[in-house]
Structures are given as structure tokens and as C-alpha cells.
Amino acid sequence: MGLDFSVIPKYLDIVLLGAVWTIAITIGAAVVSFFGGILLAVIALYAPKIIRWPFQAFSFLFLGTPLLLQLFLIYFGLVQIGIDVPAFMAGVIGLGLHFAVYNSELFQTSILAVDKGQAEAARTLGLSRMQTLRKVVVPQAVRDVIPPIGNNMIALLKDSALVSVIGVSELTLSAQRAIGSTYRPFEFYVLVAAIYYIINLVMEAVLRHVERRIQVSR
Amino acid sequence: MSNPHPFVDIRHAQKSFGTLEVLKDISLQVDRGQIVAIIGPSGSGKSTLLRAINDLDPLTGGEIWLEDKQINKSLPYRQYEKNINDVRQEIGMVFQHFNLFPHLKVRENVTLAPKMLKGLSDTEANALAEEQLTKVGMIERIDYYPSQLSGGQKQRVAIARALAMKPKVMLFDEATSALDPELVEEVNLVMKKLAEEDMTMIIVTHEMGFAESVCDRVLFMDQGVVVEEGPPDVIFRNPKNERTRNFLRKHLAGAAS
Numbered sequence: 043m044g045l046d047f048s049v050i051p052k053y054l055d056i057v058l059l060g061a062v063w064t065i066a067i068t069i070g071a072a073v074v075s076f077f078g079g080i081l082l083a084v085i086a087l088y089a090p091k092i093i094r095w096p097f098q099a100f101s102f103l104f105l106g107t108p109l110l111l112q113l114f115l116i117y118f119g120l121v122q123i124g125i126d127v128p129a130f131m132a133g134v135i136g137l138g139l140h141f142a143v144y145n146s147e148l149f150q151t152s153i154l155a156v157d158k159g160q161a162e163a164a165r166t167l168g169l170s171r172m173q174t175l176r177k178v179v180v181p182q183a184v185r186d187v188i189p190p191i192g193n194n195m196i197a198l199l200k201d202s203a204l205v206s207v208i209g210v211s212e213l214t215l216s217a218q219r220a221i222g223s224t225y226r227p228f229e230f231y232v233l234v235a236a237i238y239y240i241i242n243l244v245m246e247a248v249l250r251h252v253e254r255r256i257q258v259s260r
Numbered sequence: 261m262s263n264p265h266p267f268v269d270i271r272h273a274q275k276s277f278g279t280l281e282v283l284k285d286i287s288l289q290v291d292r293g294q295i296v297a298i299i300g301p302s303g304s305g306k307s308t309l310l311r312a313i314n315d316l317d318p319l320t321g322g323e324i325w326l327e328d329k330q331i332n333k334s335l336p337y338r339q340y341e342k343n344i345n346d347v348r349q350e351i352g353m354v355f356q357h358f359n360l361f362p363h364l365k366v367r368e369n370v371t372l373a374p375k376m377l378k379g380l381s382d383t384e385a386n387a388l389a390e391e392q393l394t395k396v397g398m399i400e401r402i403d404y405y406p407s408q409l410s411g412g413q414k415q416r417v418a419i420a421r422a423l424a425m426k427p428k429v430m431l432f433d434e435a436t437s438a439l440d441p442e443l444v445e446e447v448n449l450v451m452k453k454l455a456e457e458d459m460t461m462i463i464v465t466h467e468m469g470f471a472e473s474v475c476d477r478v479l480f481m482d483q484g485v486v487v488e489e490g491p492p493d494v495i496f497r498n499p500k501n502e503r504t505r506n507f508l509r510k511h512l513a514g515a516a517s
């Protein structure tokens with residue numbers, strides 16, 4: 043059986059719709075992982091023990107177990123205790139929290155690396171600890187850690203394929219569906235790989251743009 | 261006495277970092293509108309004393325008062341925070357390395373604290389920023405980022421940022437010693453202008469000429485104690501203490517070479 047890419051146009055709309063879902067999940071989870079990561083970092087560094095410990099246990103759980111298992115748990119497991127999370131939401135939350143834990147490690151390092159004089163200057167003006175963190179320290183820490191956070195977001199895009207296992211019709215699952223009707227795995231997997239690659243390129247372009255924009259504010 | 265406290269009142273200040281005793285029973289009273297210079301060799305405790313005034317380096321003994329408020333009062337955490345944030349609004353501080361907020365433009369550097377702490381509207385805050393930046397001659401750079409400014413310009417913006425809180429006292433910790441020599445004068449001019457407006461100032465400096473021309477009083481510190489204090493012409497022209505004389509001689513020799 044030779045290759046026949048002429049089957050693609052008929053299924054292109056399904057695949058492109060899958061791409062839209064992939065982008066939506068990636069954006070949703072990226073937002074959760076970004077703000078969740080900042081929150082976790084601030085808690086890890088500054089919260090009293092009684093708040094810090096449960097969050098650290100939670101982080102450890104997310105770091106130490108497979109993402110696949112976490113998605114199963116959120117989607118299939120929580121229903122049993124009465125929490126019915128729709129598949130898309132389960133994907134966004136699972137991916138988002140998983141990467142929030144990774145991002146938190148980066149944010150913690152960069153928060154600690156912000157020059158001590160910055161917080162001192164803010165405190166001398168009369169800002170509280172919280173105000174100093176929010177307006178002076180965290181914005182600079184975020185700015186300094188954009189490149190590695192961007193890499194995490196690209197890893198997140200790739201891991202979003204895992205969400206197919208809980209039935210979200212994202213890119214990978216829609217390819218499988220097209221393959222199910224056409225028996226043309228090579229053609230569709232190549233197509234889907236190309237689409238992931240294009241999304242990836244766009245993300246990197248956005249990232250470079252952001253990096254250039256913040257250059258002057260160092 | 262109508263006013264029981266001098267404006268800034270440091271009483272028997274003591275500070276140790278671990279076993280290292282950095283301030284040993286220092287007392288200093290500064291009246292409203294007075295300008296005091298603190299000089300002394302490196303490591304003598306000048307920065308520590310200045311930073312104790314707004315409790316950045318809390319004292320291990322003694323008291324610090326601003327008018328009728330004790331700054332380093334020991335209070336439960338929340339009350340302490342509230343108390344210290346209130347007093348700090350009244351004390352402006354200028355650092356050797358400027359510590360401008362690099363992620364904010366000049367304008368926002370100046371408006372950040374007034375907006376957050378005094379609830380100024382955007383319009384009010386902008387007017388305030390323009391007023392303070394005009395005073396330090398930096399109005400043209402209001403929409404620049406700190407990274408786009410020279411050291412002298414950064415320090416003038418840092419002064420405007422502190423002034424925007426309308427402080428009662430200004431503390432300067434070697435405001436010009438990180439600057440290239442040709443940029444020192446523009447910052448000194450701004451400080452002189454403040455002196456003419458009767459701002460109360462405590463100035464840690466290595467610039468004896470400047471100290472002599474603007475200050476009412478000079479303190480010479482060494483190894484955590486005030487060795488000698490007096491009017492500038494006495495301290496600089498006719499010091500009584502041997503250590504003061506040695507320091508000044510060495511310092512002048514160093515500055516000349």
C-alpha cells in the first residue's frame with residue numbers, strides 16, 4: 043500500500059477542529075499554570091507552615107506521579123465523589139496544575155534572585171510586604187524567567203496530546219478518528235505532526251516578541 | 261519645653277549582627293530642617309545607623325523616634341507592620357545604587373507608592389510626578405525606563421520618587437559614590453536645593469567638600485561609636501580628636517591621588 047495524501051482534504055475540517063481544541067486547551071492550561079505557578083511559588087516562599095505544607099504535599103504529588111494518571115483521576119475519579127468535571131475542563135485543570143508545579147520552581151528561583159535592594163526600596167516608601175511582592179518583586183521575577191517558562195509552555199502543548207485519553211477531540215484524537223475511517227495512519231500522523239510543529243513555531247515567535255519587548259525594562 | 265522630642269531622636273542605639281557589635285550606644289538628635297552629615301571609615305556602621313532609622317536593619321537595643329512616634333517599637337506582627345509602613349511613608353531614603361524599579365517607567369517609579377498608599381487618582385499622581393521630576397530636572401525623561409538613564413539621572417529620579425511621598429526627613433546613603441565623577445555635581449545640586457527648602461536630612465557621605473558646604477552638623481563615626489561631632493568648620497578645619505584627624509588626613513590624601 044503506497045502513500046496517498048489525497049484522502050486528507052475530506053477529513054481536513056475534523057483535523058483542523060482538533061487543532062482548535064488543542065490550542066484552546068494549551069492556552070487555558072498555560073494561563074492556569076502561569077498564575078498557579080506564581081501563587082504556588084509565593085506560598086512556598088512566604089506562607090506560614092500551616093498553609094505551606096498542604097500545598098507542598100500537593101506539589102509533590104503532581105511532580106511525582108504521571109500526568110496521564112492525574113488526568114484519569116480528575117476525569118474518572120472525581121465523579122465518584124460527586125465532582126463531575128467535563129473532559130475539556132479536566133484537561134485544562136490537569137495540565138494546568140501539573141505545569142503550575144514546574145513553573146513554581148522557576149518562579150521561586152527567580153523571585154529569590156531579584157535584587158534585595160528592590161524590596162528594600164519599596165518597603166522604605168511604605169509599601170507592605172504583599173504590595174512589595176505584587177508590584178515590585180513578582181513582576182521582575184516573572185520578566186526574568188520568561189524564556190524557561192516559555193519552554194514549559196511548549197512542553198505543555200506537546201503533552202496536551204495526552205488529553206485525548208479522556209476523550210477531548212483535540213488534534214491527536216481527531217487524527218485517530220480520521221485514521222479509523224481511512225486506515226491511513228502515516229498520512230494523518232504526518233499532517234498532525236506538521237500542525238503541532240506550526241503551533242510550536244507560532245508560540246516561539248510570540249515568545250521572542252515578548253522577550254524583545256521586555257528587554258528595555260531590565 | 262513645648263516639644264518634648266527632637267524631630268529625629270536616636271537614643272542609645274545598639275546593633276549587633278551575631279557577635280559583631282556594629283553600633284555601640286549611639287545617640288543623635290536632629291531638629292526640624294537640620295542637615296546632618298555622617299562621615300567615617302568603611303565598616304564604621306554609617307549605613308547600619310541610617311538603615312536603623314526606618315527599621316530596615318532593626319536595632320538590638322535603644323530607641324528611634326520620629327517626632328512623637330517610636331519607630332522601632334516592639335509590637336505584635338500586624339501592628340508592627342502597620343506602624344512601620346506608616347512611619348516609612350514619612351521617611352524618604354536614597355540608596356547608593358539607586359534601586360529604581362527597572363520594570364517601571366520613570367513616571368511609574370514616582371507614582372507607584374503615592375497611588376497605592378495615598379489613593380491618588382491617575383491625574384493627581386501624574387501631576388505629582390511631573391512636579392517632582394521637574395524639581396530634579398528629569399521631566400524630559402518621564403517616559404523612559406531606568407535602563408535608558410545615566411547614573412546621575414537615575415539618582416535624581418530616585419530622589420523624586422522619595423520626595424513624592426512628601427517625607428518629613430530624607431536619608432541619603434552615599435548617594436553619589438556609585439557615580440562617575442562628572443555626574444556627581446548634578447545630584448549634589450538637587451540635594452542643595454532640598455537643603456534650601458529646609459528639608460530635614462541625614463546624609464552619609466564620603467564627600468567632605470559637599471558635607472562642609474550644606475550641613476549644619478557633622479558626625480564622625482568609627483567602629484560603631486560617634487568619635488566626634490560638631491559644626492562642619494570645626495570638624496573639618498579643627499578636629500579635636502586624633503582619630504578624626506587621621507581619618508581626614510588619609511581621606512584627603514586618597515581623594516587627591
Ligand SMILES: Nc1ncnc2c1ncn2[C@@H]1O[C@H](COP(=O)(O)OP(=O)(O)OP(=O)(O)O)[C@@H](O)[C@H]1O
Binds near residue numbers: 309
Ligand atoms: N546584614 C549584615 N550582616 C552581618 N554584618 C553586617 C551586615 N550589614 C553590615 N554588617 C557589618 O557591619 C559593619 C558596619 O557596616 P556598615 O555597612 O554600616 O558600614 P559603613 O560605615 O556604611 O561602611 P561603608 O563606608 O563601606 O559603606 C561592617 O563590619 C559590616 O560588615
Ligand SMILES: [Mg+2]
Binds near residue numbers: 306307308433434
Ligand atoms: Mg555604607
